Amino acid sequence: xxxxxxxxxxxxxxxxxxxxxxxxxxxxxxxxxxxxxxxxxxxxxxxxxxxxxxxxxxxxxxxxxxxxxxxxxxxxxxxxxxxxxxxxxxxxxxxxxxxxxxxxxxxxxxxxxxxxxxxxxxxxxxxxxxxxxxxxxxxxxxxxxxxxxxxxxxxxxxxxxxxxxxxxxxxxxxxxxxxxxxxxxxxxxxxxxxxxxxxxxxxxxxxxxxxxxxxxxxxxxxxxxxxxxxxxxxxxxxxxxxxx
Amino acid sequence: xxxxxxxxxxxxxxxxxxxxxxxxxxxxxxxxxxxxxxxxxxxxxxxxxxxxxxxxxxxxxxxxxxxxxxxxxxxxxxxxxxxxxxxxxxxxx
Numbered sequence: 001x002x003x004x005x006x007x008x009x010x011x012x013x014x015x016x017x018x019x020x021x022x023x024x025x026x027x028x029x030x031x032x033x034x035x036x037x038x039x040x041x042x043x044x045x046x047x048x049x050x051x052x053x054x055x056x057x058x059x060x061x062x063x064x065x066x067x068x069x070x071x072x073x074x075x076x077x078x079x080x081x082x083x084x085x086x087x088x089x090x091x092x093x094x095x096x097x098x099x100x101x102x103x104x105x106x107x108x109x110x111x112x113x114x115x116x117x118x119x120x121x122x123x124x125x126x127x128x129x130x131x132x133x134x135x136x137x138x139x140x141x142x143x144x145x146x147x148x149x150x151x152x153x154x155x156x157x158x159x160x161x162x163x164x165x166x167x168x169x170x171x172x173x174x175x176x177x178x179x180x181x182x183x184x185x186x187x188x189x190x191x192x193x194x195x196x197x198x199x200x201x202x203x204x205x206x207x208x209x210x211x212x213x214x215x216x217x218x219x220x221x222x223x224x225x226x227x228x229x230x231x232x233x234x235x236x237x238x239x240x241x242x243x244x
Numbered sequence: 245x246x247x248x249x250x251x252x253x254x255x256x257x258x259x260x261x262x263x264x265x266x267x268x269x270x271x272x273x274x275x276x277x278x279x280x281x282x283x284x285x286x287x288x289x290x291x292x293x294x295x296x297x298x299x300x301x302x303x304x305x306x307x308x309x310x311x312x313x314x315x316x317x318x319x320x321x322x323x324x325x326x327x328x329x330x331x332x333x334x335x336x337x
Binding site: 036038039040041126127128129130133150151152153154156157158173174175176177178179180181182185187192218220224229230231232233234 | 253254255258263292293302303304306308311312313315329331332333334335336337
C-alpha cells in the first residue's frame, strides 16, 4: 500500500493515464542497480529517485575530479576529492529520503558482479567501458533481470532495453569486443542527461508494464539534429555467446 | 544510376568530419560492395571501423539499412534512395 505521504508526493505522476497506484507500488517495491553514477548514471539515479523507486544500488569507484563537474550532476565542487558514490548517495538521500540507497565504491568486475547485481530487479548500465557493459549484460541474462543499456558519445546517444530470453542482448549487436572505443569521449552534460531520461522512461515502462516499451529496438538520439530514431534490431543471434 | 545516403555516426562521423554523404552507383549493388567502395575512398581510420585487418566486416559495427539492422552484407541489395547508417559501438557513460 502507498502511504498518504507517498500518494501526495507522487500525485502528479499518478495522474498519468495508465500509471496508477499499482504501478507506483511496483516502483516502490523495486530495486535498481545503476552503474556508474557519472554523466549518464547520475541523472538516471536522480530520476529514478524522483519517480519513487524503492531502492537504488550504486556502483562507481574513485573520487570526484574537477573535470567531472560538467556532467556528474549528483556532485558539486565541494565534493572534489571525495568518493563519488558517497556524494551521489548523500544527494539522493537529501532529494528523496524515503528511498534506500546502497553504495559500492567499486566498478563492476567479474569478482564483484554477483554481490552488486544479485539483488537488483533492473540494471541501468551506464559504464564507460565495454568490459563492464558486457559483464552487466551477462549478469542480466544469467539472473533473468531487465537491463537498460544507456550510452553516449559527443552529441549522440543510444538506449537499448534487454529482456533476457526475449530480446537481442548487447552481445547480439556487438558479437566481438569493440577495440576502437576510447575511454575519454567528448561529452556535454545535457546530452548525457537527455540520454539518461530516455533510459529511465524505458526502464519505468518495463518495470511497471506500462505503455509500450521499445523492446527489440535501438533508440538512437541525435542532439545535433534533435532527432530520435529507432533501429529495428534483428532477433537474438543464434550464435550469441551471452544469450546461449 | 542509383543514389544512396550514408549516415556516419559516433567515432566514424568524427573521423569523416561529416555526418552524412550521398553516393551514386551505376546500379543496385550488394551492401558488401558498397562498404568496400566506402572503405576504398576513406582514410585508414575510417576503413578500420568497417573492416578488420583480414578484410572482413567488423562484427562490432552495427549497420542499418532504412533503420533496420542488417548482418547479411552479401545478400542485402542496396537500391535507389536507401539510407545506410554506420553505427560504431559507443559506451560513453
